[in-house]
Amino acid sequence: xxxxxxxxxxxxxxxxxxxxxxxxxxxxxxxxxxxxxxxxxxxxxxxxxxxxxxxxxxxxxxxxxxxxxxxxxxxxxxxxxxxxxxxxxxxxxxxxxxxxxxxxxxxxxxxxxxxxxxxxxxxxxxxxxxxxxxxxxxxxxxxxxxxxxxxxxxxxxxxxxxxxxxxxxxxxxxxxxxxxxxxxxxxxxxxxxxxxxxxxxxxxxxxxxxxxxxxxxxxxxxxxxxxxxxxxxxxxxxxxxxxxxxxxxxxxxxxxxxxxxxxxxxxxxxxxxxxxxxxxxxxxxxxxxxxxxxxxxxxxxxxxxxxxxxxxxxxxxxxxxxxxxxxxxxxxxxxxxxxxxxxxxxxxxxxxxxxxxxxxxxxxxxxxxxxxxxxxxxxxxxxxxxxxxxxxxxxxxxxxxxxxxxxxxxxxxxxxxxxxxxxxxxxxxxxxxxxxxxxxxxxxxxxxxxxxxxxxxxxxxxxxxxxxxxxxxxx
Amino acid sequence: xxxxxxxxxxxxxxxxxxxxxxxxxxxxxxxxxxxxxxxxxxxxxxxxxxxxxxxxxxxxxxxxxxxxxxxxxxxxxxxxxxxxxxxxxxxxxxxxxxxxxxxxxxxxxxxxxxxxxxxxxxxxxxxxxxxxxxxxxxxxxxxxxxxxxxxxxxxxxxxxxxxxxxxxxxxxxxxxxxxxxxxxxxxxxxxxxxxxxxxxxxxxxxxxxxxxxxxxxxxxxxxxxxxxxxxxxxxxxxxxxxxxxxxxxxxxxxxxxxxxxxxxxxxxxxxxxxxxxxxxxxxxxxxxxxxxxxxxxxxxxxxxxxxxxxxxxxxxxxxxxxxxxxxxxxxxxxxxxxxxxxxxxxxxxxxxxxxxxxxxxxxxxxxxxxxxxxxxxxxxxx
Numbered sequence: 001x002x003x004x005x006x007x008x009x010x011x012x013x014x015x016x017x018x019x020x021x022x023x024x025x026x027x028x029x030x031x032x033x034x035x036x037x038x039x040x041x042x043x044x045x046x047x048x049x050x051x052x053x054x055x056x057x058x059x060x061x062x063x064x065x066x067x068x069x070x071x072x073x074x075x076x077x078x079x080x081x082x083x084x085x086x087x088x089x090x091x092x093x094x095x096x097x098x099x100x101x102x103x104x105x106x107x108x109x110x111x112x113x114x115x116x117x118x119x120x121x122x123x124x125x126x127x128x129x130x131x132x133x134x135x136x137x138x139x140x141x142x143x144x145x146x147x148x149x150x151x152x153x154x155x156x157x158x159x160x161x162x163x164x165x166x167x168x169x170x171x172x173x174x175x176x177x178x179x180x181x182x183x184x185x186x187x188x189x190x191x192x193x194x195x196x197x198x199x200x201x202x203x204x205x206x207x208x209x210x211x212x213x214x215x216x217x218x219x220x221x222x223x224x225x226x227x228x229x230x231x232x233x234x235x236x237x238x239x240x241x242x243x244x245x246x247x248x249x250x251x252x253x254x255x256x257x258x259x260x261x262x263x264x265x266x267x268x269x270x271x272x273x274x275x276x277x278x279x280x281x282x283x284x285x286x287x288x289x290x291x292x293x294x295x296x297x298x299x300x301x302x303x304x305x306x307x308x309x310x311x312x313x314x315x316x317x318x319x320x321x322x323x324x325x326x327x328x329x330x331x332x333x334x335x336x337x338x339x340x341x342x343x344x345x346x347x348x349x350x351x352x353x354x355x356x357x358x359x360x361x362x363x364x365x366x367x368x369x370x371x372x373x374x375x376x377x378x379x380x381x382x383x384x385x386x387x388x389x390x391x392x393x394x395x396x397x398x399x400x401x402x403x404x405x406x407x408x409x410x411x412x413x414x415x416x417x418x419x420x421x422x423x424x425x426x427x428x429x430x431x432x433x434x435x436x437x438x439x440x441x442x443x444x445x446x447x448x449x450x451x452x453x454x455x456x457x458x459x460x461x462x463x464x465x466x467x468x469x470x471x472x473x474x475x
Numbered sequence: 476x477x478x479x480x481x482x483x484x485x486x487x488x489x490x491x492x493x494x495x496x497x498x499x500x501x502x503x504x505x506x507x508x509x510x511x512x513x514x515x516x517x518x519x520x521x522x523x524x525x526x527x528x529x530x531x532x533x534x535x536x537x538x539x540x541x542x543x544x545x546x547x548x549x550x551x552x553x554x555x556x557x558x559x560x561x562x563x564x565x566x567x568x569x570x571x572x573x574x575x576x577x578x579x580x581x582x583x584x585x586x587x588x589x590x591x592x593x594x595x596x597x598x599x600x601x602x603x604x605x606x607x608x609x610x611x612x613x614x615x616x617x618x619x620x621x622x623x624x625x626x627x628x629x630x631x632x633x634x635x636x637x638x639x640x641x642x643x644x645x646x647x648x649x650x651x652x653x654x655x656x657x658x659x660x661x662x663x664x665x666x667x668x669x670x671x672x673x674x675x676x677x678x679x680x681x682x683x684x685x686x687x688x689x690x691x692x693x694x695x696x697x698x699x700x701x702x703x704x705x706x707x708x709x710x711x712x713x714x715x716x717x718x719x720x721x722x723x724x725x726x727x728x729x730x731x732x733x734x735x736x737x738x739x740x741x742x743x744x745x746x747x748x749x750x751x752x753x754x755x756x757x758x759x760x761x762x763x764x765x766x767x768x769x770x771x772x773x774x775x776x777x778x779x780x781x782x783x784x785x786x787x788x789x790x791x792x793x794x795x796x797x798x799x800x801x802x803x804x805x806x807x808x809x810x811x812x813x814x815x816x817x818x819x820x821x822x823x824x825x826x827x828x829x830x831x832x833x834x835x836x837x838x839x840x841x842x843x844x845x846x847x848x849x850x851x852x853x854x855x856x857x
Contacts (some may be wrong), residue, residue, distance in 0.1 A: 002724040004760040008693070010633050010656075021587055021800035029586070056578035069552040077541075077548040084559035104533035106808075107774040111504075112496055143618055143778065146802055154655070158485050159634075180629070181485075218483070247497055249477040285479040299582040301807035303618065303778075315481055319488050325496035326651045327621055332776035333581075333808035472646050475834045 015179040016174050017326040017336070019436020020052050024420055028430035044428035048458065049431045050448040053227075053392045054297035060451045062298050065358055067351045070338040071096050075106050075336055095343075099336065106332035112325040114141025115332075116140035118339045122306055130275040138309040138317060141338055143330045145257050145291035145305035150177050151323060152287055152307070156218050156251060158184035163215040165206055165250070167198065169437035169445070171227040186210040186217050189440060192397065195386050196229035198222070200240045207248055219251040220244070225258040225270065227394040228437050228447040230370075230388025232268040238276045245284040253303040254288045257305070258391040260295030263367035268389035271291065274310055286310040296362040296391065304334025304341075369450040370394065376459045381468050382475050390448075395434070395447050404473035416444040422469060426428075427461045490654040493647050500526050508848045528702075530773035537773050540780025543815040546570050550581050550659075550811055564825035570818075576812065581807035587800040589781070593814045596779055600817035605750040613784040613792060616807045616813055620732050620766035620780035625652050626798060627762055627782070631693050631726060632658035638690035640681055640725070642673065646702040661685040661692050671704035673697070675715045682723055694726040695719070699746065700733040707743040713751045720759040727752075729763045733781070735770030749785055761785040767812040779809025779816075 006014070032047045034040050048059060055062035070088055074080055074096035088096075103110065113119065119136035126134040135370055142148040153164065159182035166174045170185045178185050189207040190196045207217050212364075222241065224233050233241075245252045254273040262270055277286050291305035309317060324330075344359075345351040362454040374387035377396045385396035400408075400415045408418035416433040423446075424430050434445025452458045480643055481489070507522045509515050523534060530537035534537075549555055549571035556568055563571075577592040578585065588594065593616060593744065598609035617623040625648075628639065634657035641649045643662045653660050663681040665671045682692050699708045714764040720727045737745055752761050766780035786793060820826040 001721045001758060003758075004724075004726060004787065004791065006794065009630050009791070009794065010637075013630050013798065016797060016801065018797065018801045021803070022797075052584065054584045056580040056583040058583070064580060064582045066552075072553040073548040073555060076551055077544040080548060080555070082561065083562040084555070087555070087558045103777065104536075105531040105539060107539045107776050108530045108531040108533070109527065109775040111769075143806065144803065150802070155484050155488050162485075172772065173801060180798075180801075184760040246476045249479075251479060282480075283476060293584075299584050300584040301580070303804075303806040313477065316479065316484070319481065319484065322491060322493065322497075323488065325653075326491065326648060326655075327492045327625070328496070328619065329776065329778075330810055331618065331778040367486070395481055435506075 012180055012182055016176045017179070017436070019178045020172060020432050022432075022436065023417065024424060024430050025049075025051050027421070028424055028428075031424070031428060042428070043426060047428045047430060048452055049430050050452060051430045053294060053449055053451070054300050055392070055451050056300065059455065062362060062451065063358065063437055064299065065297060065340070065344075065355060067092060067345055067355050068297070068299065068337060070351075071099070071340055072336055074199055074335065075099060075103075075332075091345060091349040091351050099339065103332070108332075110329045110335065112329050113137075113139070113321060113329075114330055114335050114338075118335050119306075121339050121343045122308075126272075126274065126308060130272055130278065132278040133273065134274075134308060136169065138312065139306055140309075140324060141304070141306045141330045142307070142322065142324075143303040143334055144293060144300075145307070145309060145438055146173055147253065147291040147303075148287075148289055148305060148307040148328070149173060149253070149255065151320070152253060153177045153183065153219075154181045155323065157181045157322070159183065161214060161216050163210045163217040163222040164253075165203060166218060166438075167221065167223060167226070169228055169434065170221070171223060171255070172436055174221055175438070184210070184215045186215065187438060190226070190229060190231070192386065195389075196226060196231040196395075198231075198233060198237060198241070200237070203241070203244060217248065217250060219253050220399060221253045221255065222273070223255040223294070224259075224273075225256075225261060225390030227255075227258065228393045228432075228445075230258075230261075230391035230393055230395075231386070232262070232270060232390050234322060235271050235276065238271060238273060239280055242273070242276055242280055242282045242284060246282055250284070252284055252286045254286060255295050256288055259290065259292040260297075261366065261391050262389065263370055264389050270390070274308065277310055283311055285312050287312070292334065292341045295341070296339045296359045297337065298362075299334075300339045302333045302337040303331050304337035306338055322335050365453075366392065366450055369452070369455045372455055373448075373450055373459055376463065380463060382470060383466065392449050392451060393447050394450060395437075395445050397434075398444050398446065399475070400444050401470070401474035404469070416446055418443070419469065420446050423462075423465050425466050426468070428456070429461060429465075487657055488653055492653045492654070493651045495579050495647060500524075505697050507653055518690070529775050531775065538754065540772060540815065540819075541829050542567060542820050543772070543774065543812060544817055545826075546574070547808065550574060550578075550807075566820060566824040566826050571599060574814065578807070580646065582810065583807075585804045585807060587802075587804050587809050588612075588614070588796060589805055590725060591811075593810050594781075596814050596818050597783075601749065601783060605747055605753065607750065607753040609749075609783060613787065614781055615784075615795065615799060616779070616781045616805045616810050617774075617799075618766060618778040618780070618809055621648055622778075623762075623764055623780060623782040624648060624728070624730065626689040626795070627728060628652045628658065628694075630795065630798065632656045634658065636689060636691055638685045638692040639728075640678060640692060640695040642696065642698060642701070644703050646698060646730070646789070649696055659685070659690045661690065665701070665704060665706070665831070671701055671706040673706075673708060673712060673716070675712070675719055678716070680721060692723065692725060692791060694728050696728045696730065698730040699748075700731075700736060702730075702733065705733070705736075707737070707745060708782075710746050710751065713746060713748060714755055717748070717751055717757045717759060721757055726762065729761060730764055732769045734765065734767040735772075749783065752785055758786055760787050762787075765810070767809065767816045770816070772812065772816045774812045774816075777808045778814040781811035781813055786825045794853045
């Protein structure tokens with residue numbers, strides 16, 4: 001018998017990388033286990049997972065929105081409405097009854113596109129946000145936005161010459177999925193010196209370079225608000241990007257999962273690409289992604305999200321339907337999470353005051369932490385950090401000395417991974433190295449989340465570590 | 476601007492077919508909508524969705540297991556334990572507390588392989604079933620068994636000359652996924668006159684035919700109990716199939732999601748392939764799939780399942796881990812469903828007496844099928 005080895009596997013597997021749960025996260029998990037021993041010998045008492053946008057994780061403990069959980073509990077065990085009268089607000093009981101009549105049991109497979117009533121809710125949400133009609137038949141609920149992104153990329157890529165434009169830095173779902181489906185990443189560089197802005201020129205340069213290498217660029221991925229950057233596009237740039245897609249016949253894949261994480265809404269508002277496409281009456285095919293994992297919902301573990309198709313023909317919609325039907329349906333828990341996100345309690349509803357308080361507190365905490373952390377990181381020698389107007393992260397640039405880089409190379413690590421590993425080893429704080437997101441040659445970054453409560457203590461540890469690091473390796 | 480057309484898409488998309496939710500299901504859905512009108516003009520009053528194994532669907536209404544739903548409700552809103560004392564049996568409260576201490580919030584991403592504690596529950600379940608140790612580190616919780624099957628096939632297929640043996644008839648997830656990943660199905664025919672049995676000969680013939688066509692067969696899919704057939708393999712055949720995998724260096728993909736749907740357990744018992752592989756001390760790589768969607772659990776919409784890797788090296792386990800990490804984690808609702816399935820109430824527990832399954836009346840349904848069949852052969856001949 002020939003044994004099954006790495007060489008037996010599909011060659012694309014070796015090329016897939018996903019740093020957010022890569023080496024740093026695996027080491028942090030090992031430390032978490034080690035900390036359970038009495039004499040663990042580690043210089044810290046707890047691991048802080050700043051590598052991943054997981055607000056409700058133990059230790060970060062962002063509270064779930066009560067309304068969502070009350071509705072979800074009733075959907076799990078409807079008898080509770082009779083057994084525990086008075087425990088549930090009236091609007092929660094009404095919502096659960098409405099969903100129960102529509103869905104029946106959350107243990108049944110739903111329509112493969114997701115429960116029709118919930119897609120109607122999503123369509124109304126989109127209409128209210130943008131002022132343009134939305135067709136529930138062109139909306140697909142998914143197990144998190146990631147599942148939708150993965151599906152669309154698999155459908156658009158014809159190996160091996162199909163290219164997809166991705167921002168650098170980007171959320172590595174995109175590079176991982178392109179590797180898995182044998183597509184070619186066509187990177188366009190964001191400009192850190194202007195707050196990680198997107199320039200039309202950088203995108204056009206990227207397309208031309210790809211073309212000269214025999215790659216046919218098929219789609220443009222835009223993450224807005226950005227990940228890891230948190231940057232918001234201004235509407236003028238968005239219009240130009242839509243025109244660019246028309247010029248080059250590109251599908252626009254708009255990852256808008258952070259649209260509800262806006263720290264300075266007045267100066268940095270969010271405009272959806274759906275709105276821009278309708279405003280300009282552009283014919284470009286657009287797929288827009290949203291999720292319940294981010295915003296103030298933070299319900300990562302429910303696996304809920306959706307994508308909306310704009311300017312996409314019915315026969316292609318039918319093919320998308322066919323592909324999702326093989327996986328049967330998205331998780332009902334996520335679908336309910338989507339309904340609660342797009343149809344929250346309204347002013348006058350019994351649950352509204354609590355909902356308003358919970359969401360306001362979370363928005364405020366995120367904005368304050370982001371601003372404080374950015375200011376303190378910027379004050380460190382050799383660190384510069386764009387103060388993100390959106391999303392959940394900061395992505396500071398670190399200047400590493402020759403000594404540090406040499407030590408990293410000797411250890412067989414990328415210099416920013418070397419820095420992140422040392423930070424983890426000394427403080428228990430787990431971050432994701434910039435090399436996992438992509439960056440300009442010779443630059444180093446790391447991404448950390450702004451989800452950690454006790455931000456003063458947390459930042460103090462980052463500062464102390466950084467000073468020790470540059471003392472050891474030079475500035 | 477060149478419009479986006481079907482020709483613009485990845486060519487594999489056109490080749491993917493999934494009949495379970497194909498033309499028949501789409502037409503049934505249209506009828507369901509039509510039935511809501513007053514003068515719908517249809518010769519029946521309701522749709523019976525017999526196309527898909529979806530026990531809790533409206534109209535079929537298999538009840539969920541109360542224990543599972545009570546635990547799940549407490550995981551959703553833990554405050555209920557204080558706010559509604561007496562509504563929950565003690566064993567449910569204890570289980571929810573245990574899971575909460577371990578998981579924290581069901582709104583957080585878990586470990587990408589699934590909550591470690593739940594994987595330990597799965598390992599214990601497997602050990603009790605088979606009498607052999609199971610390693611939680613080699614267990615992956617997934618969003619339904621389908622997600623695990625899809626992943627493994629994508630990892631094993633090197634386009635375009637990789638083949639995977641599939642039973643005919645089979646559950647069309649397999650052909651659909653092979654089409655999506657540019658693999659070649661290598662069909663082996665089950666024998667209907669002998670109750671849809673599997674013969675070693677038919678598998679060997681299929682491999683030989685594939686080889687002659689330049690296809691390298693990499694894996695053998697066995698669905699046991701079968702889908703659509705419901706057939707159970709006898710242990711002697713299972714041993715021969717394991718030996719065949721060794722001879723041909725195949726990975727055995729054992730889809731065992733119906734292992735808890737046994738209508739005549741004494742005459743047609745279920746033996747897991749894990750047990751057979753360990754009994755025979757075979758070195759073949761084996762992946763075994765299970766799900767909460769079938770059995771008596773019937774919790775399709777939660778999207779819960781797992782696969783166990785046997786005789787698979789650590790470096791391949793690490794690659795599987797890497798692939799699942801990109802999708803972050805399986806749904807917590809499904810993971811909680813897996814825990815409830817593999818650790819149900821035991822005799823003596825407060826919830827044990829209620830832990831039963833109710834099946835709706837089947838006679839009327841069968842009568843309708845009989846009447847239709849007679850009218851069909853009357854019209855078109857036998």
